Amino acid sequence: MSTLAPKPTLVTRPVSWRRVWSRRLLIGLVVIYIAILILAPLVSLVWGAFRTGVGPVITALNQPDVLAAFGRTLWISGIVLIIHALGGTVVAWVLVRHRFWGQKILNGLIDMPFAVSPVVVGYMLLLLFGRNGLLSPVLTALDIRVAFAWPGMVLATLFVTLPFMIRELGPVLEAFGVQQEQAAATLGASGWQTFWYVTLPAIRWGFFYGLTLTLARALGEFGAVLVIGGGIQGGRTETATLYIYRALDERDTVGAYSAALLLGLISLILVIGSDLWRRREKAE
Amino acid sequence: MSTLAAARPAPRPPVPWGRWGIRGVAFTYLAVLLIIPLMVILRDGLREGGGELIRQVTLPIAWHALKLSLWTAGVMTIINAIMGLLTAYVLVRYRFPGHGLLNAIVDLPLAIPTLVTGVMLVVLYGPQQALGSWLRDEWGIRVIFAPPGIILALLFITFPFVVRSVQPVLLALDQTQEDAAATLGATGLTIFRRIILPPLILPLISGALLSFARAIGEFGSIVIVAGNIPFYSQTAAVYVLGEVESENRLGASAVSIVMVAIAFSLILLVDWLQRRINN
Numbered sequence: 001m002s003t004l005a006p007k008p009t010l011v012t013r014p015v016s017w018r019r020v021w022s023r024r025l026l027i028g029l030v031v032i033y034i035a036i037l038i039l040a041p042l043v044s045l046v047w048g049a050f051r052t053g054v055g056p057v058i059t060a061l062n063q064p065d066v067l068a069a070f071g072r073t074l075w076i077s078g079i080v081l082i083i084h085a086l087g088g089t090v091v092a093w094v095l096v097r098h099r100f101w102g103q104k105i106l107n108g109l110i111d112m113p114f115a116v117s118p119v120v121v122g123y124m125l126l127l128l129f130g131r132n133g134l135l136s137p138v139l140t141a142l143d144i145r146v147a148f149a150w151p152g153m154v155l156a157t158l159f160v161t162l163p164f165m166i167r168e169l170g171p172v173l174e175a176f177g178v179q180q181e182q183a184a185a186t187l188g189a190s191g192w193q194t195f196w197y198v199t200l201p202a203i204r205w206g207f208f209y210g211l212t213l214t215l216a217r218a219l220g221e222f223g224a225v226l227v228i229g230g231g232i233q234g235g236r237t238e239t240a241t242l243y244i245y246r247a248l249d250e251r252d253t254v255g256a257y258s259a260a261l262l263l264g265l266i267s268l269i270l271v272i273g274s275d276l277w278r279r280r281e282k283a284e
Numbered sequence: 285m286s287t288l289a290a291a292r293p294a295p296r297p298p299v300p301w302g303r304w305g306i307r308g309v310a311f312t313y314l315a316v317l318l319i320i321p322l323m324v325i326l327r328d329g330l331r332e333g334g335g336e337l338i339r340q341v342t343l344p345i346a347w348h349a350l351k352l353s354l355w356t357a358g359v360m361t362i363i364n365a366i367m368g369l370l371t372a373y374v375l376v377r378y379r380f381p382g383h384g385l386l387n388a389i390v391d392l393p394l395a396i397p398t399l400v401t402g403v404m405l406v407v408l409y410g411p412q413q414a415l416g417s418w419l420r421d422e423w424g425i426r427v428i429f430a431p432p433g434i435i436l437a438l439l440f441i442t443f444p445f446v447v448r449s450v451q452p453v454l455l456a457l458d459q460t461q462e463d464a465a466a467t468l469g470a471t472g473l474t475i476f477r478r479i480i481l482p483p484l485i486l487p488l489i490s491g492a493l494l495s496f497a498r499a500i501g502e503f504g505s506i507v508i509v510a511g512n513i514p515f516y517s518q519t520a521a522v523y524v525l526g527e528v529e530s531e532n533r534l535g536a537s538a539v540s541i542v543m544v545a546i547a548f549s550l551i552l553l554v555d556w557l558q559r560r561i562n563n
Contacts, residue, residue: 022472023378030374031382033367034389037439041404042392048407087313094310098303108555109318114494115547116322117501117521120540123528124321127328127537134324158317191302213394220397223503223521227528241399241504248403248508260403264396271395272388 045264049257060255061262069243070262076150076225076239077218080157084214088165089207095166096173113162121159122227125152129228148230148237156224161214168210172203205278212274216267322544329541332534340538348515349523350542356431356519357499360438365492368446369484375447376454390447393440401440402508405433409509429517433509438502442495449491450484453561457483490557497550501543 049057060066095107113121128134129146139146146152176199184194200207222241229237238246240263247256329337340346375387393401409416409427419425427433457480465475503521510517512526520539527536 019472026370026374027378027380030367030371031386033371034386037436037443038389038392041401041408041440044408044413045400045404087309087317090306091310091313094307098307100307104555105552106314108552109314111551111555112318112322112547115497115501115551117503117524117540117543117547119503119521119525119528120325120501120543121321123524123536123540124325126528127324128321155317159321162317216395220399220504222397222399223507223525227525241397244399244403245508248406256403257407260400264400267397268392268395271391275388275391 045257045261049254049261052254056254057258057261060252060258063255065238066243066255066259069238070240070259072150072238073219073240073263076154076157077215079154080161080218081211081215083158084161084165085207085211088162088210088214089169092166092169092173096170097178110163110166113160118156118160118221118223119227122156122224125155125159125224125228129155147228150237152228153225153237153239156228157218157221160221160224161217164213164217165207165210168206168213169203172206173199176202205281209274209278212270216270219263219267219270325537325540325544328533329537331537336534337538337541340535341542343535345514345518346520346523346535346539349518349520350539352431352434352518353500353520353543356434357438357496360435360442360499361492361496363435364439364442364446364495365488368443368491369450369488372447372450372454373480376451390444393443398437398441398502398504399508401437402505405437405440405505405509409433409436428509429511429513431510431517434506434517434519437505437509438495438499441502441505442498445495445498446488446491449487449494453484453487454480486557486561490554490561493550493554493557497547497554500546500550 091110095103095110126133126147129139129152130136131147133139133147135146144151146155180198180202181194184198185191189197220241221239222245225237225239226242226245229239229242240259244256244259244263247253247259341350371390375383375390406428407413409419411417411420411426411428416428419427425432427436461479462475465479470478501521502519503525506519507522507525510519510522512518512522518526520543524536524539524543527533527539
């Protein structure tokens with residue numbers, strides 16, 4: 001309040017002193033809160049991983065099972081990303097451009113994965129695809145394994161990351177409006193041409209930002225893949241987060257801390273990098 | 285599905301096959317990924333009837349886990365509402381060195397996997413760590429494997445929600461009213477209470493409810509910091525995991541259904557609040 005627009009008159013001396021001190025007090029409070037709540041844990045993880053030097057961290061990350069776990073996380077996230085890039089865009093489009101009965105409820109439901117516990121998500125999928133699940137006769141007949149295998153883990157990750165694309169694209173689509181699309185249609189463009197040449201370029205930053213949020217969330221998913229993947233047993237259903245959990249369980253702290261640090265860094269770079277990129281593009 | 289819209293005349297002359305097709309794709313996608321899984325849990329939880337559901341939920345161990353989830357989330361929500369409002373105020377109204385950095389740090393918890401958050405807190409407050417053992421020996425405070433750890437983890441994860449909900453509304457406030465009040469002799473606190481706070485109430489409630497909803501089901505960080513001590517630090521999500529692993533389908537479904545119902549009502553409430561704020 002005080003520094004932005006110094007008022008020429010009216011403000012008497014005692015009031016301005018009080019303002020200066022309340023300003024210092026409030027900024028100090030917020031900085032201390034954030035330092036204790038967010039920065040201290042962050043720094044302590046870096047310290048915990050590198051306490052015995054850089055060598056052990058590299059050795060811990062360079063194990064075949066760790067690399068395989070990170071690889072599995074990456075390709076599961078990749079599949080999720082492709083499906084949401086298509087499906088999320090279609091849903092955002094329909095929710096913004098179409099009007100239909102039950103739209104408000106459906107629009108509210110999109111945020112459900114945000115609040116439903118990941119454990120419950122994994123359990124829902126077990127009820128559908130598990131050994132005694134609803135779909136188990138079909139799956140046995142077709143010889144498809146979903147639970148305790150990668151398709152189940154992809155489905156679980158798809159559920160928890162559902163809102164991000166839709167929630168990023170919705171406002172951008174709304175703000176872009178329909179005028180340019182209508183102009184393109186008047187000039188004879190087909191629906192597909194209009195989308196590809198007019199709408200998509202206009203919403204591309206929302207699109208990319210939605211993708212990075214989806215990816216960051218997918219990389220870190222734990223509870224749902226733990227349940228549908230069949231717990232921590234290592235092997236073919238172990239993702240990066242499941243590895244971290246197993247390493248903690250086996251009291252391999254350097255391994256757990258190193259992998260946690262790496263996973264956190266990847267997500268952080270993704271989100272912060274795309275945020276900076278987007279801001280620069282907007283400024284240009 | 286498309287018949288719902290058939291009562292209205294199609295807006296454009298050619299039959300809008302593409303329009304219906306795309307709507308069908310969107311509905312199918314949402315049905316498969318979202319609605320069907322949610323319906324399945326509902327069906328399974330009510331399979332044995334409402335009485336059995338209530339019996340399973342009120343088992344002492346399940347009931348304690350649910351209560352723990354609710355009260356830790358409640359304490360977190362109160363702290364988060366106060367500190368989130370303060371942070372938003374400082375970020376919007378003051379300029380100081382490091383302002384941009386502080387603004388960026390607010391979003392940090394969204395980028396960090398919650399399991400990693402749990403690991404961080406264990407490294408900082410764990411019983412074998414310097415700070416953790418000091419807190420326990422000198423002050424008698426146990427953080428890890430205890431409720432304070434749960435609250436800390438929830439505070440970390442939900443920190444952006446209140447800030448990012450209040451910030452845009454505060455930014456759009458017209459400051460001439462505050463100037464007028466100041467000219468008339470109102471003190472800073474009166475101005476805040478009478479002029480700044482009222483328009484912020486709705487976004488504040490919306491952000492706080494969102495963090496509460498997010499916190500009820502939190503698992504990744506909780507399972508690391510709280511462990512799994514029944515009647516002490518076992519939250520509802522951790523309880524469900526235990527019941528799934530021991531193949532107690534009734535217990536797992538019953539507690540799951542309560543959690544889904546809480547999430548559902550809160551999400552619809554927040555959605556309604558958001559629409560009121562935007563209008």
